[in-house]
Amino acid sequence: MTVADEEDGKPKRQSLQLRRATIKDVARAAGVSQSTAARALSGEGYVAEAVQQRVRAAADDLGYVRHAMASSLRRQSSRSIGVLVSDLRNAFYADLAAGVGRRAREHGYTMVLVDDRGSVDEEREALAVFVAMRVAGVILTPLSAAAVDYLTRQRTPFVEADRTFSGGASDAVVIDNVEASRRMADHLISLGHRRIALFIDETDWTTGADRFRGYQESLAQSALEVDESLIIPSGWDAGGSRRAAVDALSRRDRPTAIFAANNVIAEGVWRGIQDLGLRVPDDVSLVAFDDAPWMSMVTPGVTAVAQDTVALGAAAMDRMLERIREPEAAPQTLVLPAEMLPRGSTLAPLSLRR
Amino acid sequence: MTVADEEDGKPKRQSLQLRRATIKDVARAAGVSQSTAARALSGEGYVAEAVQQRVRAAADDLGYVRHAMASSLRRQSSRSIGVLVSDLRNAFYADLAAGVGRRAREHGYTMVLVDDRGSVDEEREALAVFVAMRVAGVILTPLSAAAVDYLTRQRTPFVEADRTFSGGASDAVVIDNVEASRRMADHLISLGHRRIALFIDETDWTTGADRFRGYQESLAQSALEVDESLIIPSGWDAGGSRRAAVDALSRRDRPTAIFAANNVIAEGVWRGIQDLGLRVPDDVSLVAFDDAPWMSMVTPGVTAVAQDTVALGAAAMDRMLERIREPEAAPQTLVLPAEMLPRGSTLAPLSLRR
DNA sequence: ACGGATTTCGCAATCGCTTGCGTCCGCTGC
DNA sequence: GCAGCGGACGCAAGCGATTGCGAAATCCGT
Secondary structure (H helix, E strand, C coil): CCHHHHHCCCCCCHHHCCCCCCHHHHHHHHCCCHHHHHHHHHCCCCCCHHHHHHHHHHHHHHCCCCCHHHHHHHHCCCCEEEEEECCCCCHHHHHHHHHHHHHHHHCCCEEEEEECCCCHHHHHHHHHHHHHHCCCEEEECCCCHHHHHHHHHCCCCEEEECCCCCCCCCEEEEECHHHHHHHHHHHHHHCCCCCEEEEECCCCCHHHHHHHHHHHHHHHHCCCCCCHHHEEECCCCHHHHHHHHHHHHHCCCCCCEEEECCHHHHHHHHHHHHHCCCCCCCCCEEEEECCCHHHHCCCCCCEEEECCHHHHHHHHHHHHHHHHHCCCCCCCEEEECCEEECCCCCCCCHHHCC | CCHHHHHCCCCCCHHHCCCCCCHHHHHHHHCCCHHHHHHHHHCCCCCCHHHHHHHHHHHHHHCCCCCHHHHHHHHCCCCEEEEEECCCCCHHHHHHHHHHHHHHHHCCCEEEEEECCCCHHHHHHHHHHHHHHCCCEEEECCCCHHHHHHHHHCCCCEEEECCCCCCCCCEEEEECHHHHHHHHHHHHHHCCCCCEEEEECCCCCHHHHHHHHHHHHHHHHCCCCCCHHHEEECCCCHHHHHHHHHHHHHCCCCCCEEEECCHHHHHHHHHHHHHCCCCCCCCCEEEEECCCHHHHCCCCCCEEEECCHHHHHHHHHHHHHHHHHCCCCCCCEEEECCEEECCCCCCCCHHHCC
């Protein structure tokens, strides 16, 4: 009797279809026009209740899934955001991505993730891919100013996370590196340390620069000179800082305390200390930037600055959502606090102990 | 003199454009038809050398970036692959994703990554998103048989990684869990352990089931009974297994050795052991499935089964590429070997030492 | 019973790109 | 001198969805 009945004879065999169902198929199956089908499925515009039901039924009968790209194309808007980090194997970046991805999903966005392995070329390529995909925005831990230039020129909204190259000219979410670093150094100084080595991989990015600055400011405040030989370039992997640690700790005038500027460096330094058979904190004190699981598992635990990296990612995504909502708003740099976790890896220097 | 000259007067201001350049704009700028522009940019079909150059010049003059979605739509093919893992904060999954992402990129594919936090609902949603995006394929660490059913019904190629629900009916890349587990148990038995606790979170997936089986087989081979009270459900997070470890090790007849079925469990067990002030391996031996950085940093190091997780991800992507190339080929399950890393966390049980 | 307001739904254009097909042109071979 | 051929390029049709507009149907008040 009803129009829908004409479907009755044949069993529904969505799984046997060769071609994926389109909205046109749904429309035909429901006996309505393509536009009505679209309206029924999206819920926008006037559609009679009965028709809506009929269309919806036809849709999942056919296993119809809206073609997101066609939709994006037509609506000129995308629900995916590009995320670019330096190294997914590094827990810091993985957590960051996890934070972004989860928050994104809560808001109906999907994360397209690339890890550039620290290569500026790969960074550039990745950004081009994002632009090609017309992502709604990009969240990145930039490697170079070229990255922000490119995105700016391409008019693709972006948020820098963890470090920034834009000097406040674009959105960014970072932590208070200067402050956290200063407090760490203060702590060591207050214990009586004077020869505090800073193991650091770079001072060109805001992260490294700020952590270095915090260290300097702390020393300055205590009227201590910065000894250049104690600023130790650690290289980019744990192996490098391990070797550097072995070197530095083998020197006659070895440091009494070490400040590792991130988790990778800390790992290397820790291993280097083990290699030499030194004991923490008796022979050398150790503090680290970033918290990593192992820092609370080794004995003694390593005193560290903990960033809530997942929250950092989520905050970056929040900023992104704001940016999308208000494209013309003034850029904001969000500075999150970092927490200091005292554990057992520091002690007064040997010379001050009896 | 040449046609190109007519561009000379005006300075190029790609950055001042309000609308993003389309291929039509490029065509107009180069003085050719849209189709010629397309051919020039893609390199397909006949295009005169000079024209090609002119078009390319116009393109990057305008900052043109091909609209990947429009292109995908027209060509009915996509260059992105969906990756679904359980928890990006877990190094295992992060590494897996890193492996997939890198291999994907080498082949011009982009990774769309979702982490479902172990929720079957989120898993389902994520897969729907992938289908909506018409990804070329999906690589996943499935949570449920529903996942593989859905993808099968949607005719979306997929590769299961780490565990499989399809019993060989689809592509999968796993490691040899039974064998690795058996060797671990063998090792403990050969040291003289008889009360070996297996801390495990699930035995429903192939990972858990196989690890359990390896353990059983090993005991059986030594004519030992499996004591049900030593198969300890650890819960899904480190906190849970920490508590479980404290419990188990407080029992009068406590196990002399513990086999932790994955890195998260191992972390919890380790912390639990510390909580009780017990020493490894003197008071209890510990071995783990999965290798994690901390296992080689604590003292003593934890004897573990190491999987090359990044390689696992890469292998899954390789399988995916094969599948895309040959959609009708028979499904393959790739079994990668795992390596055993003996460190210092095992010793004969106290009763056998003098 | 009638006019206007409101609801419902179809037509067709459009998003940006690719590509089959047709046309035009210059060159070659006989 | 002309048929034939292949290179170069433009026209226009889609890919699958959304949506402005208009027509038709329905409702409501008087």
